Amino acid sequence: MLRDLRLRSLSDSPEAFGQPLDDAVARPGPEWAAQARAASEGDRRAWFIAGVAEAAEPVGIVLVRRRPPDVALVFSMWVDPRVRRAGVGRGLIHAASEWASSWGADRVVLWVVAGNEPAFRFYQRLGFTWLESGPDADFGGAYGALAMTRPITRGRVRTP
Numbered sequence: 771m772l773r774d775l776r777l778r779s780l781s782d783s784p785e786a787f788g789q790p791l792d793d794a795v796a797r798p799g800p801e802w803a804a805q806a807r808a809a810s811e812g813d814r815r816a817w818f819i820a821g822v823a824e825a826a827e828p829v830g831i832v833l834v835r836r837r838p839p840d841v842a843l844v845f846s847m848w849v850d851p852r853v854r855r856a857g858v859g860r861g862l863i864h865a866a867s868e869w870a871s872s873w874g875a876d877r878v879v880l881w882v883v884a885g886n887e888p889a890f891r892f893y894q895r896l897g898f899t900w901l902e903s904g905p906d907a908d909f910g911g912a913y914g915a916l917a918m919t920r921p922i923t924r925g926r927v928r929t930p
């Protein structure tokens with residue numbers, strides 16, 4: 771399932787992600803299995819996968835990684851174009867933030883490739899703001915991406 775969703779993401783929105791589709795296609799099956807297993811144990815990382823009643827297959831995915839002590843990093847966010855603008859993305863970010871809150875994260879940080887206006891508008895609508903300086907902003911700049919962040923209030927995820 772993880773492989774299928776990632777290949778669908780990379781086919782649909784190649785410009786949104788750092789990983790080329792060819793690399794993902796060539797990746798051996800056991801590596802996908804190990805990646806999925808790693809996220810199902812402990813609290814270092816988690817994949818969230820979304821489904822909707824109208825579709826037999828999953829329609830969205832996001833990866834969250836723990837950066838101790840208190841930052842949750844979001845990657846690989848994707849929603850199937852057939853179900854966009856229906857709240858699936860919002861639900862995935864909410865689930866990711868709830869999970870991060872459970873281990874004490876106080877903010878979510880992610881990177882958006884410069885020029886990905888739909889994603890910028892999506893994250894802004896969800897209350898994310900630019901990170902204009904600091905190591906995360908610098909890290910993104912090296913890859914042509916801009917960093918965004920949203921706070922997590924302990925025990926309560928802020929969702930506008």
Ligand SMILES: CC(C)(COP(=O)(O)OP(=O)(O)OC[C@H]1O[C@@H](n2cnc3c(N)ncnc32)[C@H](O)[C@@H]1OP(=O)(O)O)[C@@H](O)C(=O)NCCC(=O)NCCS
Pocket residue numbers: 783786846847848849850853854855856857858859860861881882883886887888889891892893895896
């Ligand atoms: C960005 C993406 C994940 C949004 O998913 P989605 O399921 O369509 O988003 P939602 O329906 O949950 O939208 C949540 C809010 O953001 C707004 N929003 C979503 N896409 C938007 C867009 N293109 N332009 C403006 N606002 C947008 C929605 O209108 C909604 O606001 P509302 O509560 O006022 O209705 C999806 O468009 C996508 O997968 N894009 C391609 C991959 C990508 O760019 N990923 C991000 C990598 S950083």
